Structures are given as C-alpha cells and as structure tokens.
Amino acid sequence: MLSKLTPVFKISAGIMLILVIVGMIWPDWLEQLTTDVQAFIADTFGWYYLIVVTFFVIVCLVFLVTPLGKIRLGKPGEKPEFKRPTWIAMLFSAGMGIGLVFWGAAEPISHYAVSSPTLETGTEQAIKDAMRFTFFHWGIHAWAIYGIVALVLAYFNFRHDKKGLISATLHPIFGKSMDGNFGRLIDVLAVIATVIGVATTLGFGAVQINGGLSFLFDMPTNFWMQLIIIGIVTVLFMISAWTGLGKGIRILSNTNMILAVLLFGLMFIVGPTLFILNIFTNSIGTYVQNLPAMSFRIAPLDEELREWINGWTVFYWAWWIAWSPFVGIFIARVSKGRTIREFVLTVLILPSIIGFLWFSTFGGTAISLEHNGVDIISELATEEALFGVFSNFPLGMVASIVAMILIGTFFITSADSGTFVLGMMTTGGSHQPGQRIKLVWGALLSATALALLYTGGLQALENTMIVAALPFSIIMLLMTISFIKAIFQEGKELGIGEIETNKKLKKDD
Amino acid sequence: MLKKAKPAFSISVGIMLVLVLLGIILPEGLESVTETIQVFISDKFGWYYLILVTLFTIICLVFFNHTIRKNQIGRS
Numbered sequence: 001m002l003s004k005l006t007p008v009f010k011i012s013a014g015i016m017l018i019l020v021i022v023g024m025i026w027p028d029w030l031e032q033l034t035t036d037v038q039a040f041i042a043d044t045f046g047w048y049y050l051i052v053v054t055f056f057v058i059v060c061l062v063f064l065v066t067p068l069g070k071i072r073l074g075k076p077g078e079k080p081e082f083k084r085p086t087w088i089a090m091l092f093s094a095g096m097g098i099g100l101v102f103w104g105a106a107e108p109i110s111h112y113a114v115s116s117p118t119l120e121t122g123t124e125q126a127i128k129d130a131m132r133f134t135f136f137h138w139g140i141h142a143w144a145i146y147g148i149v150a151l152v153l154a155y156f157n158f159r160h161d162k163k164g165l166i167s168a169t170l171h172p173i174f175g176k177s178m179d180g181n182f183g184r185l186i187d188v189l190a191v192i193a194t195v196i197g198v199a200t201t202l203g204f205g206a207v208q209i210n211g212g213l214s215f216l217f218d219m220p221t222n223f224w225m226q227l228i229i230i231g232i233v234t235v236l237f238m239i240s241a242w243t244g245l246g247k248g249i250r251i252l253s254n255t256n257m258i259l260a261v262l263l264f265g266l267m268f269i270v271g272p273t274l275f276i277l278n279i280f281t282n283s284i285g286t287y288v289q290n291l292p293a294m295s296f297r298i299a300p301l302d303e304e305l306r307e308w309i310n311g312w313t314v315f316y317w318a319w320w321i322a323w324s325p326f327v328g329i330f331i332a333r334v335s336k337g338r339t340i341r342e343f344v345l346t347v348l349i350l351p352s353i354i355g356f357l358w359f360s361t362f363g364g365t366a367i368s369l370e371h372n373g374v375d376i377i378s379e380l381a382t383e384e385a386l387f388g389v390f391s392n393f394p395l396g397m398v399a400s401i402v403a404m405i406l407i408g409t410f411f412i413t414s415a416d417s418g419t420f421v422l423g424m425m426t427t428g429g430s431h432q433p434g435q436r437i438k439l440v441w442g443a444l445l446s447a448t449a450l451a452l453l454y455t456g457g458l459q460a461l462e463n464t465m466i467v468a469a470l471p472f473s474i475i476m477l478l479m480t481i482s483f484i485k486a487i488f489q490e491g492k493e494l495g496i497g498e499i500e501t502n503k504k505l506k507k508d509d
Numbered sequence: 510m511l512k513k514a515k516p517a518f519s520i521s522v523g524i525m526l527v528l529v530l531l532g533i534i535l536p537e538g539l540e541s542v543t544e545t546i547q548v549f550i551s552d553k554f555g556w557y558y559l560i561l562v563t564l565f566t567i568i569c570l571v572f573f574n575h576t577i578r579k580n581q582i583g584r585s
Contacts, residue, residue, distance in 0.1 A: 274553060281556035 009426035012191040023451030031456040038463035042310035054295040057144040069341030073154040080337035097410035106385040108363025113378035131283040145320040147347040149328025152483040163429035166190040193472035197322030198418040199448035200461040205411040211383030234446040237415040270393040271365035280360035318469035
C-alpha cells in the first residue's frame with residue numbers, strides 16, 4: 001500500500017504537515033505571517049475576487065439559456081442516478097452545513113448592529129441592508145463557485161471519461177503537460193485548498209460547539225476545550241471513514257437533514273413567523289435589484305467600507321473557493337446524468353432560495369429580538385449568537401442541544417467525505433482510495449484545524465482561507481476556459497446552434 | 510333548463526344569493542366581516558400575493574423564450 005503513494009499525496013501531505021508543525025512550534029510567527037499575507041491579498045486582490053466570482057455566475061447563467069445547456073453530464077440518454085429531492089438535500093448538506101448553523105443568526109445580527117455594510121447600524125434601513133448582504137453572500141455567487149467546479153468535473157469525467165482529477169479537466173488547453181509535473185502541481189494546489197477549506201470549516205464547527213457548551217453550561221471557551229471537542233469528533237469520523245462510505249455516511253446525512261429541518265421548523269413557528277416571511281420576500285426584491293452593484297462593490301474611496309468588504313465579501317468568496325474542490329467533486333458525483341441546464345437551474349437557484357429562507361428565519365428572529373429591545377444578541381460572541389436567540393423562546397434548551405448535535409453530525413459527515421475526496425484526489429482519481437490514505441488525511445484535517453485555532457482562533461482560520469483560495473481561483477478560471485473551449489467544440493460537432501434549422505439532433509443530446 | 514342545472518350552478522347561485530340577502534338585511538354586519546377578513550389577509554398573506562404573482566410573471570417570461578414558444582395554445 002505505502003509503496004504506491006503518488007507524488008501528489010507525498011507533496012501535499014508534506015506541506016500540510018509542515019504547516020501544522022510550524023503552527024505548533026511558532027504560533028505567533030505563523031499568525032503574523034498569515035495576517036500579513038491575508039491583508040495584502042484582500043487589499044491588493046479584492047477587485048480580482050469580485051470580478052472572478054461574478055464571471056463564474058455569468059458563465060453559469062449563460063448555460064441556462066444557450067442550446068448547449070441540453071448537453072448531458074454523462075453519456076447520451078443516461079438517466080440521473082438520484083431523485084431530485086435527494087439530490088437537492090445532498091447538495092445542501094455538502095455545500096454549506098456547518099456554515100449555515102454557524103452564521104444563520106450571527107451574520108445578519110452583525111451586519112445590523114455591529115458593523116454594517118452601509119455604515120448604518122440599528123435603524124430600519126440597517127435591517128434591510130443586513131438581510132440583503134447576507135443573501136448576497138449566501139446566494140447564487142456561492143453556488144456558482146461550487147457549480148462551476150462541479151460542472152467542469154462532471155462534464156469531463158462522465159461525458160469524456162477523463163479521470164476525476166482537477167488536472168484532467170485542463171487537458172483541452174494544456175494537452176499532455178497535464179499528465180506530467182505541471183498537472184501534479186495543479187493537483188497539489190487543489191489538495192491544499194481543500195485541506196484548508198475543510199479544516200477551517202471544522203474549526204468553525206469546534207468553536208461553535210464550544211460556544212454552545214459555554215453559553216448553556218458555563219464551560220470555558222478556550223483552545224483546550226476545542227482540542228477535546230475536535231479529538232472526540234475525530235475519533236468518530238475516523239470510525240465512519242474506516243467503515244466506508246456506505247452505511248455510516250448515509251445514515252448521518254439523513255440525520256443531518258432531519259435535524260436541520262426540525263430546527264428550522266421550530267424557529268419558524270416559535271419565532272416571529274410573519275416578520276420572517278415579510279423580510280424574506282422583501283429581501284429577495286432588494287437582492288435581485290442590487291445584485292450587479294453588490295457584485296462589484298469594492299468601495300475604492302471609503303476605508304471603512306473597504307475594511308468591511310475585505311472582512312465579509314472577500315472572506316466568503318475565498319471560503320467558497322477553498323471549499324469548492326471538495327464540494328465540487330461531491331456535487332459532480334451526485335449529478336451524473338443531468339443535463340447542463342437542469343444542473344445549473346437546480347444548483348444555483350433552489351439552494352439559494354432555501355438558504356434565503358434559513359437566514360430570514362434565524363437572522364430575522366435575531367434582528368427582531370434586538371430591534372424590539374427584547375434581548376441584545378449582538379453583545380454575544382459570534383459562536384454564541386444562535387444559542388442567545390434560542391434562549392428567548394420556548395424549547396430553547398432543546399433547540400440549543402439539537403443545534404450542537406447538528407454541528408457535530410455535520411462535522412462528521414464533512415470530515416468523512418473530506419477524507420474520501422482528498423483520498424481520491426491523491427490516488428489518481430480512484431473511487432476507492434485506500435483506508436490508510438483516508439486516515440492520514442483525516443488526521444491532517446483535524447491537526448490543521450487545531451493548529452490554526454491554536455495560532456489565532458477564528459481569525460487565523462479566516463486568514464489562512466483567504467490565502468489558500470488565491471491559487472485555486474486561478475485554477476478555477478483555467479478550468480472554466482477549458483470547459484468553454486471543449487463544450488463549444490462538442491456543440492459544433494453535434495450541430496447544436498443550428499438546431500432550429502435542421503432537426504437532426506435528438507432531444508436527448 | 511333549470512332541471513338540468515349542475516351542482517356547480519346551484520351551489521354557487523345559492524352562495525351568491527345568501528351573500529346578497531345578507532348584504533341587504535345586515536349591511537353593516539357584512540361590511541365589518543369583509544373588512545376584518547380583508548385586513549387579516551393582506552396583513553398575513555401580503556408576502557404570499559407578491560411571491561405568487563411574481564412567480565406567474567417569471568413563468569410567462571420563461572415561455573416567452575423557450576422552445577415551447579412555437580407550440581400553439583389549442584390544437585394545431
């Protein structure tokens with residue numbers, strides 16, 4: 001087993017190991033370094049992140065209308081493997097899970113009361129702006145980032161029988177050099193972005209479980225508590241990874257969805273239901289209305305706003321990009337057999353609307369509590385905001401405990417599928433990566449999350465992610481160009497575009 | 510003609526008749542009832558009307574630019 005290790009595995013595991021060790025030995029130095037690099041990247045490349053992400057959105061939308069959208073992510077005539085509701089549920093639990101629970105109440109309340117996207121806190125206008133920007137960060141841009149990676153991977157893997165590797169998707173523009181060292185470099189960069197993306201999200205999960213324990217049971221909030229939490233969850237997901245992708249992960253995924261729906265339903269009913277529905281409807285309007293302006297909003301003349309954009313918009317774009325190889329591989333896997341148009345419509349629009357409902361419910365409730373002077377949620381730490389909201393309602397204790405279990409199960413499923421995806425990426429695209437390789441990645445994921453929490457807590461997690469996303473964003477751009485090139489070629493061969501004049505083409509393809 | 514009336518006819522005529530009679534006999538009662546219901550609906554279901562109507566608009570626009578646009582309404 002060990003003798004067959006690929007160079008991609010050795011190099012990327014080596015780099016992550018060094019990062020973890022440096023973080024343990026010189027935490028202050030590493031923190032300073034990531035802070036500086038992050039500030040440099042966000043300041044200097046903020047415009048680039050905004051343009052690149054909006055470009056992905058536009059590419060996705062184009063495939064919604066062009067006749068090329070009829071091409072199938074699979075062989076002609078192939079049927080989708082999963083039913084639509086299952087498919088959407090899987091998109092959701094993979095794509096955002098922990099993030100939704102972590103930020104559900106925390107982000108809107110922060111925009112409203114702490115640091116506003118329009119520098120106006122506490123007013124009625126601030127409520128609308130808070131919701132509009134939350135929708136923006138969790139809306140179609142996020143799903144376009146996931147969608148584009150998944151689309152490109154699925155197209156090359158299932159339609160053209162290429163390996164399920166990031167480097168394999170670049171064949172149309174770089175040719176054979178993708179099988180050599182250049183291709184390996186691409187895969188290593190993708191693996192590192194994935195490890196940091198997954199590890200960061202695990203870090204958020206651990207901090208939030210800690211926040212819940214501290215809010216409910218007065219336990220301390222510190223690194224050692226988080227060490228214990230990550231330790232316990234690591235043992236659990238290692239067992240799950242060891243026993244294989246089959247039963248364990250499916251049971252947990254279903255549990256996740258049931259718990260999330262329960263939590264959402266409870267908050268929706270005990271919370272200010274009508275206000276939630278009104279804020280949901282109104283924010284959809286302001287979101288759609290302001291989409292182009294928000295997409296390119298970099299505030300060149302206003303220091304304070306610029307800071308806000310770096311801390312939120314650029315951070316989210318980097319988060320989604322760092323997460324995207326992981327989520328993209330997963331989404332590609334479950335979308336086999338769909339047409340491109342169907343894929344884009346379902347991956348972009350439906351999860352966005354579900355996310356909007358989620359944020360209207362948790363964020364709307366938090367804001368309504370604070371605006372009506374019932375409770376001051378914004379004084380709590382970010383990771384405690386959700387529990388603060390629950391404490392104002394009947395069944396609050398039950399909801400808080402359910403939320404903590406939910407984060408725990410999301411943590412396990414994310415880490416488990418993370419080890420699988422990393423195993424796949426580092427064994428030449430194998431759909432059955434070896435157990436030991438998966439365990440090494442599992443250990444490295446948890447160790448990275450711990451090392452980052454140790455060096456500088458949540459802030460270190462956010463900083464590292466912005467750094468790790470930059471190289472992968474360039475790979476994503478190349479993937480998109482490669483995809484466009486290949487699909488236009490295929491379109492020409494199939495005679496798509498002339499479809500209306502000569503009806504040679506069958507409906508399926 | 511009347512002998513062949515379908516239930517849909519007799520029921521709706523009946524309901525309208527009751528409404529008209531109520532309006533004549535108890536005009537104020539009817540006014541306050543409809544007003545209360547109207548306030549309740551537009552308060553609680555305003556969001557629903559907005560989303561529903563926009564959904565209809567979107568669906569119409571989709572068919573405007575869809576291959577189905579060539580299909581006629583009715584048999585060809």
